[in-house]
Amino acid sequence: MAATGFVLLAAEWRRQALRGLQCQQKWIWVPGAKRYASAVAQSSIEKVLVANRGEIACRVMRTARKMGVKSVAVYSDVDKNSMHVAMADEAYSIGPAPSQQSYLAMEKIMQVAKKSAAQAIHPGYGFLSENTEFAELCSQEGIIFIGPPSSAIRDMGIKSTSKAIMSAAGVPVVEGYHGEDQSDSFLQEQARRIGYPVMIKAVRGGGGKGMRIALSEKEFQDQLESARREAKKSFSDDAMLIEKFVDNPRHVEVQVFGDQHGNAVYLFERDCSVQRRHQKIIEEAPGPGIKPEVRRKLGEAAVKAAKAVNYVGAGTVEFIMDSQHNFYFMEMNTRLQVEHPVTEMITGTDLVEWQLRVAAGEKIPLTQEEISLKGHAFEARIYAEDPNNNFMPGAGPLLHLSTPPSDSCTRIETGVRQGDEVSIHYDPMIAKLVVWAEDRQAALRRLRFCLQQYNIVGLSTNVDFLLSLSSHPEFEAGNVHTNFIPQHYDELFPPQKVISKVSLCQAALGLILREKMTTDTFRDLSEDKFSPFASSNGRRINIPYLRNLTLLDGENKVNITVIYNRDGSYDMQIQDESFHVSGDLSSTGNSDFIRCVVNGVVHKSKLVILDDAIYLFSLDGSEQVGLPVPKFLSGVSATGDQGGAVAPMTGTIEKVFVKAGDRVQVGDPLMVMIAMKMEHTIRAPKAGIIKKVHYQEGSQANRHAPLVEFVEEDSDSES
Template sequence: MAAASAVSVLLVAAERNRWHRLPSLLLPPRTWVWRQRTMKYTTTTDEAYSIGPAPSQQSYLSMEKIIQVAKTSAAQAIHPGYGFLSENMEFAELCKQEGIIFIGPPPSAIRDMGIKSTSKSIMAAAGVPVVEGYHGEDQSDQCLKEHAGRIGYPVMIKAVRGGGGKGMRIVRSEQEFQEQLESARREAKKSFNDDAVLIEKFVDTPRHVEVQVFGDHHGNAVYLFERDCSVQRRHQKIIEEAPAPGIKPEVRKKLGEAAVRAAKAVNYVGAGTVEFIMDSKHNFYFMEMNTRLQVEHPVTEMITGTDLVEWQLRIAAGEKIPLSQEEITLQGHAFEARIYAEDPSNNFMPGAGPLVHLSTPRADPSTRIETGVRQGDEVSVHYDPMIAKLVVWAADRQAALTKLRYSLRQYNIIGLHTNIDFLLNLSGHPEFEAGNVHTDFIPQHHKELLLSRKAAAKESLCQAALGLILKEKAMTDAFTLQAHDVAIAVTYNHDGSYSMQIEDKTFQVLGDLYSEEDCTYLKCSVNGVASKAKLIILENTIYLFSKEGSIEIDIPVPKYLSSVSSEGTQGGPLAPMTGTIEKVFVKAGDKVKAGDSLMVMIAMKMEHTIKAPKDGTIKKVFYREGAQANRHTPLVEFEEEESDKRESE
């Protein structure tokens, strides 16, 4: 295969998935444009093939279907993306058997590094520091529990295969070990078709620092510096940066050299990431190696001026690594923020739904927007809830952080919950600005980062009212608006301003609308304080996007049109998201205590355990294992204890 002469073929399931996770095929002899990695799948690829329905087990995880398309299209190589089969040794081996180049490491490296217990032994032998733990073959509950006690709580249960936080649980006491073990096994089986786990000592408040490595077929290996991925929720990264803040050059060199030793120990070829945990004294320990291109690889590209996908293709074609270690230089600082369809105020619960409105910052050489959706698309329950990656670069960390916040304010989404405002709070937190990051950052700063939604400020109500008036061209002398169950008495003044009475306070409001790049903006002054916000009015909601974040102001609808209450049927829980019932622990007639596990749901690659809200009796279970439940539908009919009923009366 000539690396600079290829044509792209995309594999597409019945429902659109995020582009960056998709496998793709390469054929000769037309030109492949390296930077043409974009959301417009079928319009920017030369050919596209359907490989089945939306569920990944029937499409993107079907090795036979992908190989068949490769044969049909006469493909020479397959790039596996960075999800699905990208770290599957069996798929890499199958490609080899079929005479198709797998653009990744050899199957032996995937095997050795994909099984965490094996990788720990190899790393220790190669002189790479490792964390104390149990990586043995005895997977009995009793054996695992005994080793957890020997290591000492808290411990981490990890699936021996895979990554991305799947099959991973922190256990802080012996009492919760069994439940967490079973949960980790279920998730591991679902994600990797292997429920084997290992036990490791859990290091409190560590940093998650990883090193990008590359190897070739000629025995060469280099590192492209480190990324800090410490700020996480559910063990999954949400903001990554390169280089890691506060790391001295000598530590950076030791990290890189340890990562190269790890790669050479398994004769690694292609792109890989060696992940370390780092304590407060900058001691670091091998955690795992991801034998694929990482989601956050753009920050490394930004600070090194490289195209890692191009490198992958060249190395797969038999070429040497394009640069020597001495030629790889670090310039500036880069951040990547992952935009998710999730509700941070509800334990980051993912949510499927429509992208009614979607506008993004403008891309330029120092701003990358990597996405697989556009306005009008649906975020599906079949895949993870990541909508996009926003990547920025600047000459230093503070400048890059300023650019990140500016760009986040330009990322406006309507139709479902997102984490954009949360990312703004996070990137603006003083401790984050200072670079004091660790994996417990979000729990530690929970109150500041996850502020509960408060009633809109009266000034915001005035802005919304003015926007509605100007948009609807309502110019009567006096009238009353209703928003957030608050009456706003509006009087038009002949100087063009408005007097707005909200409860016991009067505001003088002046402003106008203007258009810019197909968007409507509101310039407004409330009691002399000026502001500017993007204005969108859809159905019964007014949306304002400003430098402070986003505000939604509802114009009330009749109660009989409102959604089901959060209490559910007879006090029973509702489905927190649309998904599949994986496990049912109760049946009609069972007595339960508050906090008892009732069901396990899986959706958007996340397992969620449904708990009993109170003591009571299960009157009816509405779903069986394997059934699909829609968001906010009752899961069980729940009878409260008589004492609870009397108290409520």
């Protein structure tokens, strides 16, 4: 008896699932959860092109390899040495770094699909994953699009249309205006009718793009214009809808799955409430405090939504939930979500495998009754960004990268390796850390423990912020909502502490032991074993057993006097305190570990030393100790007084509001920059008259580059 697409029948999957077959991919499966067989099936999809990059491309390729399906990668010029290219069985260049010329170039990707003889295209998320035209192009070319029908993408991609469909299907929706009149005055009138605060949202797309909150009528116009610009840039459509903004809501979404046989199931909910810039940074499943009856109603409403558009494949129905657990439809994401691993962890499923099987014509592997929820899972998104600078995205090399080990309860979803570059052209997400445990408290402890082992050097990240967030008492209690970060800002962003003297002792000892290792190596290679330059005990010709070190705590110099003792220990004087220090240094893989005994107390840390800094990572947190720049180099990096506004990050100038001779006040918008797919408004740091604008629209500026130069209004200088 033959089955469509895959030889293994759905009934056989269920039988084997109930037997609890083991899977070789430990990181996918939850201990004790229901499982289904995978590798024994022979797919009609023998080769899949992954039209994406980064961690989601790697994620799809791992499952494809497990199923015996060959993978094809596409890459832009800056991604030629990337991880997803290395993982693929085949890889093809598709153009320059800008996504419009590479990952969004439909015709180029289709040419690669034909050239490589791929039967299917997996779009991942972002880029072309919710592009109606691309789904239709795949259909025209006879290539399987691993996603829903183009009609579902179209209907759910336009938020005003999706609201009407959901309302007709009996799914609760939030009050708002979703009509065709897009004049500024009419939209403002609708906002006044609905009542402030209101949410201004692009009718297309997702990911927080083209989304602004207007708290009052005074700021409505500025927020509307900003949302329009970002929507036009991201989706080529600046149409907006207006919705009532629910104060302190929860963002709860339901994973749904449909097949070509009319079946649809839900795989429970995820809570994605804690966000910055309307983008999620930490997700969990199931939602904390949600009772089984509410969970069932959420799931049933989500299935109604999926069936209303004849949905096929993986999708997510997003709801706003108020404090009384009333929920309202927001939108449907017609693709695999970034946070899908937490659902996999609590249900013991591989949703990418489900996608491949359903795309090949098979039924959903499990019925609703066979899908069970076990335990609790968290996903923390690790970004290249500076939380202390309004989460400004960053870019640069990953000079050091070490992660917690993967196991059956811990997943590291990433598309980068040590030495790779986080590019300014794409999303700044470095990785997703996913953990599972029997209950929420145990999962939260595991999350914090793993975050402490996630060590990155080379660019700013949000790892320490995620630790602070996951340790907050209100988060631990499950009292989450979309206003969580602003509401608890002071606790989440405490004033920067002075580096402890114990950490300074560790840093100084690390330098000395590194120097000793270098000297010992020189001695072993030297023919003159008695040369004073081959000694590592601190003795030099005409120099006593004493030396002075200078380290930096931020901009502040810290002088340390070090006395070498004959027993291999050291006495260190820092300001008015004395410390007796000893220890040793060991290397494992790409990391150095220091065991430092300070006044009889043992401290253990990971140690990373670069040209200008010493990084210490421990279970107590991380600290950075600066190394002074040598005098002969001190002028090289001096920035001086810019006398105006500087670029907070590397990016493209999207819009310029001022010209030479204009008078500005503090906070007036000067220009808009686009970086990491986000829009940032550069504002005047002080009042003055514009003297010079250094960049035009469409040009690229590096971080710290002077953008606008001006003179103060009371200055006697010529403008």
